[in-house]
Amino acid sequence: MTHILIVDDEPRIAEPLMFALEREHFTVSHVALGEVALEKLSHGKVDLVVLDVGLPDLNGFEVLKRLRASSEVPVLFLTARQEEVDRVLGLELGGDDYVTKPFSPREVVARIRAILKRLAPRVSESLWQLDEAGARILCKGQPLPLTRSEYRILAAMIQHPGQVFSRAHLLDICDSDEDSFERSVDTHIKTLRAKLKPLQADALIATRRGLGYFLESL
Known part of the structure; x- marks a missing residue:
């Protein structure tokens, strides 16, 4: 089963998204900190990461930079920021797509499917x-x-x-x-x-x- 890791410290964001993904038969894990996400990614099989930019410990962009040193796992950013420079930076660092808050969980699921389909063997x-x-x-x-x-x-x-x-x-x-x-x-x-x-x-x-x-x- 496709394993999605959600990295977000806001339960009101993460929980509805987890429910929507599980309903679509994805396996879902959730962590609230960037350091914990990097540790989990170094040990377990994850097929895609949903990564919030505004984490309490590490900036999401820093998480992605460190992740890209050893992994090409696809990353979908969640961001409350509206500035184009932030969206471009996320993509330039190796992100695959982004969604700006507030968003519909169905939209995130659709974007995840599009990324996985695009990258499928x-x-x-x-x-x-x-x-x-x-x-x-x-x-x-x-x-x-x-x-x-x-x-x-x-x-x-x-x-x-x-x-x-x-x-x-x-x-x-x-x-x-x-x-x-x-x-x-x-x-x-x-x-x-x-x-x-x-x-x-x-x-x-x-x-x-x-x-x-x-x-x-x-």
Whole structure:
């Protein structure tokens, strides 16, 4: 699942945005300080950052400068500032888009989807169609009859082609009481390959011996 990190110290801003994103099937984390955000980003997988400019500890631009030293994760700025120079500075430092407060959570969700679509790997556009809102995946235009766990596993692989996922990582992605053993991941991979075989796409889910599974890039 796509993981969005919100960095904002105002609950009245962050909470409605978290609700809107979770309703659209995003995984959402929230922190209030820039230093905490940088620490989290250095350790965990985050697909996009929603970053407030006016944080209590670090200016949002400083957070972005430090982040860009080691990561190209897309960043959407939230700002109450109206000056064009601030908007331009954010983009010049490596921001991907900005929204000026007050804003509609639906607008932010739409801008996030636009950024992710623009930056999505080509493999997602050519072979796979990932419909997160409808929790479904199409392969070569054909909808796949996936269980909840199969959908979560394949969606993660589509979003990160070539990345090796360990069994433990995929077990966390499944996030299901029914999946309590790493070997259950092997069963899901087997059934996924069986469902992809009629479309001649089963071989795209590859095994890295001793490490885990990954999706071949086209």
